[in-house]
Amino acid sequence: MKSLEDIIAGCKKKKAWAQAELFEMFSDKMFGTCLYYTDNKEDAEDLLHDGFLKIFDNIGNYSQDKFEAWMRKIFINIALMRFRRMKLAKEIDEINSFTLSSIPFVENTEMQANDLIALIMKLPTQYRMVFNLYAIEGYKHREIADMLGINEGTSKSNLSRARQILQSQLLVQEIDFK
C-alpha cells in the first residue's frame, strides 16, 4: 500500500496508477460530500466526475498539509459553480412552494448519519447550499453571499429557514438529542 505522499507525487506526474489509487482512497468520502450538495444521485455522480478531473488537473498546485480539506474545497467550488449555473426561476418557485408538509417523514426512529444527510438533501437547493456552507463548512454569511451571489440578509434568512425545517423534521421524529 502506497502512502498518500507517494500517491500525490504520482498524481502530479500524471501516473494512471496513482490517480486510480487516489480515487479509491477518497471516492466514498467525496461522493458523500457530493450527495449533500445535490438533491439526487445522478447530479452527485456528475459532481464526483467533474471534481476528480479538476483535482487531477490541479494537483500540481497542491502544497498544503490537509489534502482532504483541499479536495473537499474543490468539490464545494464545483457544487457552487453548478448552483450558480442552475440558479433559475424555477428555483425560486421551488422555495416559494416549499412547505413543511412536503418533507417526507423519516421512518427510522434512530437517526443515522445517512438519515440526517437525507434530510439535508430534501432541502430546497438554496437553503441547502447556505446551510451546508455555514453549518458544515464554517463560512460566514458575507462569504456565502459572495459565493452564491445573494444578499447577506438573504443568506441569514435562508439559514434560519433551513434550520427551522430541519428542526421541525427532527421534532416530527420525536428524537431527543439532549
Add this chain to the structure above:
Amino acid sequence: MMKDKKNIDDIFRNASIAYSAATPSNAWEKIDAALKTKRRRRLIFWISFSSFSLFLILFSIFIFSDFDYQIKSLMPNNSKVQLIEKQKYNSRKAVDSSTTTLQNFEKPSSENSLTISKINQNSNPISKAKKLSKKLEIPSEPNYNVSKNKNQSELQEPTSISTKSIQNNNIIESHRLKLNIENAEINSKVLVSPAELVKADILLSKIEDSIISTTKIDDNLQPNSALSRDSIAKTNKLKDRFIPEFVISSNIAFGFTSKISQAPKLTEFTSTSTTNEKYGKVPVFGLNIGIYFTKNLSLSLGIQHFNLITNGEFQIPQNNVRYVNVDNFGYTTAGIYSVQNIETLYNTRSYNPVDYLSKLSKITQSISMIEIPISLGYHWNLNNWKFNATTGFSFGKIVDNQIKIGDEKSWLLNGKLKSIKTSISGINFGGEVFFARKKGLNLGIKSDLIMYLNSVSMSSDFSHKPFIFYIGPQLNYWF
C-alpha cells in the same frame, strides 16, 4: 427537545464528517475514460504545436538561407579568394624579381642607365605595380562578383577576348594587368633596359587608368547587360520571393463526417441509440481569400459553413425507464445541452413519453457550424495547372443543433438543442488544383480534411473527435 439551533448545526456537521457513500461501480471507468481523452488531446496538441513549430523553423531556414546565399554571393567566394591570393603572390614575386633585376642592372654604371633613387620614386613602374597589385587585393567595387568562370577564362586567354563594350574592355584590361604582373617574373629573368622600363611605366599608367574607368562604369552597369541582370536578380531575389498574387475563391462541396450523434441523455438511464450510417453527410459552402507568393508560399483565410447531418435509430429501454427528463437532454464533454424549444414531444411535462420512445424510432441530428480556417500552403505549377497543399488551424462555432426523433410524419421530438459551450477547433490538411492561372475567373477543385480536437458528441460516453472530409468545385478570381 432540541431548542438550541447551534446544536442542529453540530448534529449535521458531525453527521457530515462521518458520512460517506458507496460510489457507483462505473464512476472510475468514466473518469478514467475522460483522463485518457485528455491525455490524447494533450498529445494531439503537442504534435500539432511541434509540427507547426517545425514548419516555422523550416520556413525560416528556407527564407534566411536564401538571404545568406545572397550576401555570400556579394562577397568573394573561396575560389575568388584563392584567385586573389594567387595574384597577390605572383605580383609580389614579380616585384621582388624586378627589384633584383634593377639591382643587377645598377652594376653596369652606364651614363644612360637609371639609378636606384629614380626607381624608388613614385613614378617608377615597380611602385606602380605594387600599388596596382594592392588595388587588386581589395575588391572595393560593389559589383565585383564577376563570375568565376569568366574570370578564369579571361585570365587564361586574355588575347582572345573581344573588346566590344567599354565595360568588358576595362575588365579585360584589368585582367591583362594582372597577367602582365604575373609575366613580370619571366621578363625579370632577362636584363631589362631603361627604355623597356619606361615603356613598362607607360603601359602600367594606361592600365591604372583603365582600372579606374572600369570601376566607374561597373558602378553604372547598363540594365540590359547580362552581368547587370544577374546582379539585379540576385539582389532582388528575396523581394521576388514575396511578390503576392491575390485570389478570392468560393466553393461548394459535399463530404462526410464521422458520426457525431449519440444517444441523448434523455432518461434517467442511458438510452440506446444506433446509427445505421457509418458516416454523416456534410454539405459545405465556403469563401476563401488567398495570397500566393511567387516562390511557393501561400496564406489563406476563409469562412465555411458545414451542416453535419447524421441519421440513426433510437430506442429507450422501456423496462428500466420511469421518466424522461428533457431538461438534461444531452451533453457534450464540454457542457450540458438543454432543450431550447420543443415543438412536439408527447406528454413532455408529465414525463411519460416512454411508451412512444420505447419503440425503435428514427433519430436525425443536424449540426450547423460556421468555421474559420487559417492555412499555410506550398504551391507549385505544372504546365498550366497550379497545385496548392495546405495545412493550418480551423476554428468552428456551432450555431444550430437540431434533433428529431420519430418518423417524418409525426415526430416524437423535434427540437433545437442549446449547448453551453459551442466552440470547436482542429487542424486541417487540404489541397487545391487550379485549372488555369490567369487574371479573372477560372475553375478549380478544393478538398479538405479537418480533424477536430474537441468533441461534439451528445454524450460523454461517446466522446468522438469528429473529422470532416469534403471535396468539390471551386470558383476562383485571380487579381
